[in-house]
Amino acid sequence: MRETFHAELDSLINDLAKAARLAGHMMANASTALNQADLALAELVLSSEGEMKALCDDMNQRCVRLLVLQAPVATDLRVVVAAMHAVRDVERMWNLAQHIAKLARLKHPAVPIPDDVRPVFARMSMLATSLAQDAATAIERRDPLSGQRLAQADDEVDALRRRTFQILFAEDWAHGVEPAVDAALIGRYYERFADHAVAIARQVSFLVTGLPPTR
Amino acid sequence: MRETFHAELDSLINDLAKAARLAGHMMANASTALNQADLALAELVLSSEGEMKALCDDMNQRCVRLLVLQAPVATDLRVVVAAMHAVRDVERMWNLAQHIAKLARLKHPAVPIPDDVRPVFARMSMLATSLAQDAATAIERRDPLSGQRLAQADDEVDALRRRTFQILFAEDWAHGVEPAVDAALIGRYYERFADHAVAIARQVSFLVTGLPPTR
Numbered sequence: 001m002r003e004t005f006h007a008e009l010d011s012l013i014n015d016l017a018k019a020a021r022l023a024g025h026m027m028a029n030a031s032t033a034l035n036q037a038d039l040a041l042a043e044l045v046l047s048s049e050g051e052m053k054a055l056c057d058d059m060n061q062r063c064v065r066l067l068v069l070q071a072p073v074a075t076d077l078r079v080v081v082a083a084m085h086a087v088r089d090v091e092r093m094w095n096l097a098q099h100i101a102k103l104a105r106l107k108h109p110a111v112p113i114p115d116d117v118r119p120v121f122a123r124m125s126m127l128a129t130s131l132a133q134d135a136a137t138a139i140e141r142r143d144p145l146s147g148q149r150l151a152q153a154d155d156e157v158d159a160l161r162r163r164t165f166q167i168l169f170a171e172d173w174a175h176g177v178e179p180a181v182d183a184a185l186i187g188r189y190y191e192r193f194a195d196h197a198v199a200i201a202r203q204v205s206f207l208v209t210g211l212p213p214t215r
Numbered sequence: 216m217r218e219t220f221h222a223e224l225d226s227l228i229n230d231l232a233k234a235a236r237l238a239g240h241m242m243a244n245a246s247t248a249l250n251q252a253d254l255a256l257a258e259l260v261l262s263s264e265g266e267m268k269a270l271c272d273d274m275n276q277r278c279v280r281l282l283v284l285q286a287p288v289a290t291d292l293r294v295v296v297a298a299m300h301a302v303r304d305v306e307r308m309w310n311l312a313q314h315i316a317k318l319a320r321l322k323h324p325a326v327p328i329p330d331d332v333r334p335v336f337a338r339m340s341m342l343a344t345s346l347a348q349d350a351a352t353a354i355e356r357r358d359p360l361s362g363q364r365l366a367q368a369d370d371e372v373d374a375l376r377r378r379t380f381q382i383l384f385a386e387d388w389a390h391g392v393e394p395a396v397d398a399a400l401i402g403r404y405y406e407r408f409a410d411h412a413v414a415i416a417r418q419v420s421f422l423v424t425g426l427p428p429t430r
Contacts (some may be wrong), residue, residue: 085299177392180396184400185400
């Protein structure tokens with residue numbers, strides 16, 4: 001019975017890593033859709049909502065089933081609890097990618113990102129996407145240092161967000177209110193996406209080291 | 216042992232309701248701080264960060280302890296799992312109130328909300344705050360209809376957020392970029408705060424009725 005438990009737990013962990021990786025792909029696609037006014041790509045991201053919800057609901061149910069069937073203790077219990085939290089993080093990451101895709105669809109055929117902020121968002125998108133991949137790898141390898149490493153990459157995301165505000169609030173901002181509001185919200189979505197990837201990696205570090213995640 | 220379990224679970228649920236109510240007070244205070252450029256009130260909200268984190272960490276640990284010590288099944292297990300999710304919602308609500316307090320501090324002594332959007336934010340703040348109170352009451356009374364009822368109030372929050380964009384993007388918006396960006400982000404914080412209150416109420420409905428939360 002313990003063997004079944006561990007086989008099911010391993011399968012859950014694998015699926016969780018896959019889902020985190022998929023969230024990264026979705027964010028990459030949503031960013032491309034936004035930058036290139038690619039409506040088809042935006043629709044592709046938006047059409048994945050049902051699949052994402054089903055996947056996360058399924059993982060949540062498997063967490064609860066593992067708790068019910070096996071009443072795990074110590075590390076096993078910690079893993080299941082961490083997985084439950086991580087499922088929620090992944091679901092939010094997916095939602096945030098969808099927010100960016102929705103904006104791409106709403107503004108199509110225009111590209112709502114003025115040239116001034118384009119390099120900043122290109123970098124934010126790249127960092128956010130690779131943070132999702134890193135979170136997935138951290139889950140798979142149970143890497144104890146992942147929390148710290150991802151938090152460092154996240155610092156750059158936060159710095160880029162502050163840079164965005166400098167650009168938007170500068171006297172030479174010539175694009176008016178609407179692109180500034182869009183840019184502020186896009187920055188917020190990238191920032192939150194990155195935060196959730198870090199939260200997952202911190203849970204992994206906690207599991208491996210037993211030390212509680214620091215914020 | 217079962218009696219101890221239920222006593223501990225009841226105490227956890229009570230503390231959770233208290234924490235949700237406190238999050239509502241924090242959001243009310245943060246909103247007043249913002250509207251009246253009240254720096255002392257903003258600092259009061261911001262100074263509660265440590266207390267909030269300690270409270271949520273403590274509730275999380277109690278959830279895990281309940282799982283370890285009692286290996287609860289059926290409804291009891293569902294309650295503990297729902298409580299774990301709700302703790303996270305409350306923590307985010309508190310963070311969002313802090314975002315508004317930070318903005319009040321950053322802009323002090325100015326009031327960053329132009330008159331055009333002030334009535335909209337007054338209503339959003341009122342709704343967000345009472346959604347937190349309603350979520351707390353839903354937890355205490357285990358009200359099966361709370362999810363549906365709070366979702367309806369949340370619809371008004373979403374409508375007000377759309378109204379904000381109409382005002383910001385209108386041709387007669389005369390306040391420039393920075394107040395528009397601030398207003399868009401403030402609206403986002405209220406919206407997310409309300410979403411988390413609804414998520415708590417939906418968990419409560421799920422516990423009482425056994426029907427999974429709909430979104």
